[in-house]
Amino acid sequence: MKKYDFVIIGNSAGGIGCVETLRTLDKDASIAVISDEKYHTYSRALIPYYLDGKIEFDKMYYRPLDFYERMRVDALLGIRITEIDFDKKILKSDDGVVGYGKLLLATGGKPFVPPIEGIDKKKVFTFVKMDDVIGIKDALQSAEKAVVLGGGVIGLMVAEVLKKRGLEVTVVELADRVLAPVVDRTTSMFVEDAFRENGVKIITGNTIKKVLGKENVESVVLEDGTEIPADLLVVGIGVMPRIELVKDTAIETNRGIVVNSRMETTVKDVYACGDCAEVYDFLFDAKRPLPLWPIAYAGGRIAAFNMCGIDREYTNAIAMNAMHFFDLYIINAGLNVADDEEGYEILKKFDEENRIYRKIVLREGKIAGMILVGEVERAGVIINLMRREVDVISFKERLLDGDFGYADLPESIRWRLLYNDVILGVVREP
Amino acid sequence: MRILSKPEVCIGCHLCEIWCAVAHSRSKDIIKAFLYEEPKPVSRIVVEDRMPVSFAIQCRNCDEPECVTACISGALYKDIDGRVVHDSSKCVGCYSCVMACPYGSIRIDKSTQKVVKCDLCDGDPVCVRICPNDALMIVEEGEAYEEV
Numbered sequence: 001m002k003k004y005d006f007v008i009i010g011n012s013a014g015g016i017g018c019v020e021t022l023r024t025l026d027k028d029a030s031i032a033v034i035s036d037e038k039y040h041t042y043s044r045a046l047i048p049y050y051l052d053g054k055i056e057f058d059k060m061y062y063r064p065l066d067f068y069e070r071m072r073v074d075a076l077l078g079i080r081i082t083e084i085d086f087d088k089k090i091l092k093s094d095d096g097v098v099g100y101g102k103l104l105l106a107t108g109g110k111p112f113v114p115p116i117e118g119i120d121k122k123k124v125f126t127f128v129k130m131d132d133v134i135g136i137k138d139a140l141q142s143a144e145k146a147v148v149l150g151g152g153v154i155g156l157m158v159a160e161v162l163k164k165r166g167l168e169v170t171v172v173e174l175a176d177r178v179l180a181p182v183v184d185r186t187t188s189m190f191v192e193d194a195f196r197e198n199g200v201k202i203i204t205g206n207t208i209k210k211v212l213g214k215e216n217v218e219s220v221v222l223e224d225g226t227e228i229p230a231d232l233l234v235v236g237i238g239v240m241p242r243i244e245l246v247k248d249t250a251i252e253t254n255r256g257i258v259v260n261s262r263m264e265t266t267v268k269d270v271y272a273c274g275d276c277a278e279v280y281d282f283l284f285d286a287k288r289p290l291p292l293w294p295i296a297y298a299g300g301r302i303a304a305f306n307m308c309g310i311d312r313e314y315t316n317a318i319a320m321n322a323m324h325f326f327d328l329y330i331i332n333a334g335l336n337v338a339d340d341e342e343g344y345e346i347l348k349k350f351d352e353e354n355r356i357y358r359k360i361v362l363r364e365g366k367i368a369g370m371i372l373v374g375e376v377e378r379a380g381v382i383i384n385l386m387r388r389e390v391d392v393i394s395f396k397e398r399l400l401d402g403d404f405g406y407a408d409l410p411e412s413i414r415w416r417l418l419y420n421d422v423i424l425g426v427v428r429e430p
Numbered sequence: 431m432r433i434l435s436k437p438e439v440c441i442g443c444h445l446c447e448i449w450c451a452v453a454h455s456r457s458k459d460i461i462k463a464f465l466y467e468e469p470k471p472v473s474r475i476v477v478e479d480r481m482p483v484s485f486a487i488q489c490r491n492c493d494e495p496e497c498v499t500a501c502i503s504g505a506l507y508k509d510i511d512g513r514v515v516h517d518s519s520k521c522v523g524c525y526s527c528v529m530a531c532p533y534g535s536i537r538i539d540k541s542t543q544k545v546v547k548c549d550l551c552d553g554d555p556v557c558v559r560i561c562p563n564d565a566l567m568i569v570e571e572g573e574a575y576e577e578v
Contacts, residue, residue: 017499045502049522055503059520062504294500294530301494322500322525331529376525378476378534380496387532405534406487407478418487418533 003099004032004074006307007091009081009245010106011035012044013293014274016062017300018104018307023071025308031073032098034091038078039130040065045293047133048157051140052164060130086250086267102269102307105246105257106300109239109275109291114149118211124233127158136234140165143232147171147220149208151178153323155236156191160325162234163200170201170228172220177204182321183332184339186350186357187371194328208233239291241276254278256289261313263303271307273299279317283334283368283386290319316387322376328355331379334369334386337361344368349400358400365393375402388417431512432569433548433555435485440477440565442484446557447473453556454546469541474548475557476534486557486566489514489535489548497547500530516547 006022008015011033022031043062049055068075076098083092084103091098111126113119123143125136144167148159151173163169171178177188178195192202203222210221211233219229241256251265252258257272259265261280265272273279274296278287295317305312320333337344345362354374360382361369367386372379382399385392390413392399398408406414448460455463455471463471475488495514498506505520506527523543527536536545548555558566 043502043504045524046522049503055522059503059522064504293502293526294496297499301499320529322529324523324525329525331525333529376528377538379529380531380536381534383529384532405476405478407480407483407485411483 001090001097001099002032002074003030003089003101005029005101006031006104007098007100007102008033008104008106009035009091010104010108010274010276011037011039011041011075011077012062012106012108012274013296014106014108014300015104016041017297018106018273018304019071019073019300021301021304022308023073025304025310029308031071032076032100033068033073034076034079034081034093034098036078036080037130040075040077041067042130044128047127048161051133051136052161081245084245084249084270086270089269100269103271104263104300104303104307105265105270105272105276106274106296107242107245107276109289110242111235112237112240113235114207114237116208116211118213118217119208119233119235121211121213121215121217121233123213123216123231124211124235127154127234127236128239136232139232140167143167145170145228145230146232146234147208147228147230149233149235150237151175151180151202151204152236152238153179153182153321154238155234156195156323156325158234158236159195159200160198162232163198167232169199170203170230171195172206172208172222172228173202173204174207175204178202181336182319183330183336183371184359186359187330187332187373190328190355190357190373191325191330194326198326239275241278241289241291243276254287258287261315262306262311263299263314264306271303273303279314281317281319282315283318290317292320294320318383318387320383322379328373329376330371330373331376332369332371333379333383334367335361335363336371337369347396347400356402358402360396360399362392362396365391367392367399378403378405381405384417390417431550431553432491433488433550433558434490434567434569435487436565436567437483437485439563440484440486441563442477442479442481443562444477446475446486446561446566447477449556449560450475450548453551469539472537472539472546474535474537474546476537486561487533487535488557489531490533491550496530496532497527497536500526502526513550514547515549516545518542518544518546521545 041062042060111128146162146167148171208220212219217233256278263271275291302314323330347360349358356375357373359371450473451471521544
């Protein structure tokens with residue numbers, strides 16, 4: 001049996017973030033990356049760009065093809081770990097066993113597919129794995145009418161791509177507007193307008209009750225009885241933490257794998273990060289799954305430090321998204337707060353003609369949320385103020401300026417923020 | 431190598447922005463670049479001014495770059511000599527880096543919809559060279575520095 005100092009299950013953002021950091025910290029340790037997918041590390045987030053024809057297949061790779069070699073990592077790809085023995089520190093699979101010194105679980109998410117009658121028909125796809133993509137790409141050859149279930153970030157990205165590929169597209173969303181958990185009502189309206197203008201039909205407050213067809217999907221029936229013909233159905237509701245490997249083991253799970261701020265699970269020498277784990281969202285003041293690319297990578301990095309015995313904590317995770325639909329660009333971060341929610345001060349700029357919208361949410365003088373539509377440049381400056389919990393009361397109106405920057409800050413805060421280099425986690429003073 | 435700004439001597443003339451754009455234009459000629467080139471070249475450096483305060487800000491080549499963390503395509507990476515490099519051929523214009531960079535130093539090139547960032551001009555940054563008041567300075571990796 002081969003035993004590695006560090007084993008990482010997962011070959012995407014979280015796993016790679018961990019590998020790169022481990023190798024920076026420890027030049028000699030033996031490292032293995034295990035994935036049940038057989039592909040070289042690729043970026044799921046690029047799937048829409050690939051289907052759109054915007055990039056070629058080789059640009060899907062997240063790191064160069066000599067990555068594992070350069071990192072001196074054994075890539076055990078196409079191997080599914082079926083069981084972990086935490087006492088003996090052994091990973092079991094159909095292809096044999098592997099021992100570990102320290103283990104990172106970065107198993108990612110799996111698409112949520114609601115139990116709908118007939119959803120197991122052919123030409124029904126989710127949108128997470130490479131094999132889904134290959135299936136959709138193939139189905140695109142002959143499909144003319146598509147239905148997308150889910151008006152969230154994933155669903156909308158799929159809908160845009162399918163539209164651009166010349167299909168007739170209908171999006172079905174259960175909530176009364178698209179992107180409801182992610183952005184406010186005004187932003188949702190901007191997005192829905194963009195889709196409608198581009199000829200995508202959006203149906204809200206409704207969902208699919210039944211999928212009809214012989215072998216392949218032929219139509220869907222909604223809750224209200226409407227039947228929509230479709231020869232392609234994409235389920236893009238969202239992802240759930242993929243935790244079946246550790247279900248009913250000593251590892252505590254909630255919705256995702258429970259970790260502390262050092263990314264340690266409840267079992268010694270086992271860490272977790274990315275879409276499979278929960279992370280402490282400091283604005284939300286609770287642990288929750290944040291299935292976002294930067295959070296996964298940063299979690300992998302923090303885990304790597306602790307796996308190497310260097311104390312680091314992940315304390316400033318927040319929800320954030322950079323999105324674009326047709327020519328509408330949006331960056332949001334922090335809490336998604338409605339305009340009339342108590343306990344918050346809302347600052348807004350609304351320029352409908354130029355499609356510019358800025359919303360800043362303040363809580364006790366600090367930024368707790370941000371939505372920028374149309375004018376997204378330098379969004380990171382505001383997010384930095386949010387993550388560093390800077391009191392912005394004395395210059396709050398300036399936050400609505402398109403050219404807001406560090407020059408707008410009081411001198412003392414400005415130089416404090418610009419002086420330090422960026423680090424992701426801060427170990428608290430004892 | 432990092433470029434740092436000295437706000438106490440910056441006069442807010444924006445010449446660094448002009449010459450940065452020229453250095454990254456096709457013609458490398460200031461007249462041609464600004465008058466005739468389409469698309470117009472984009473500066474990688476930003477001068478923030480709220481007079482009397484002004485200073486230039488650009489990529490600081492962070493030790494743990496948030497832009498690299500956020501980049502979904504692998505276009506942004508930190509190379510072995512510490513620079514944060516952007517491979518435009520891999521960029522899909524998702525603007526995750528625009529969201530992540532705490533200094534607002536990843537800029538959008540509207541003509542390509544991709545992003546651009548400071549590339550340190552291959553070791554001889556034009557902004558430092560042309561600043562009329564020496565308000566920009568080069569700091570080498572590992573060198574102790576005191577920023578204002």
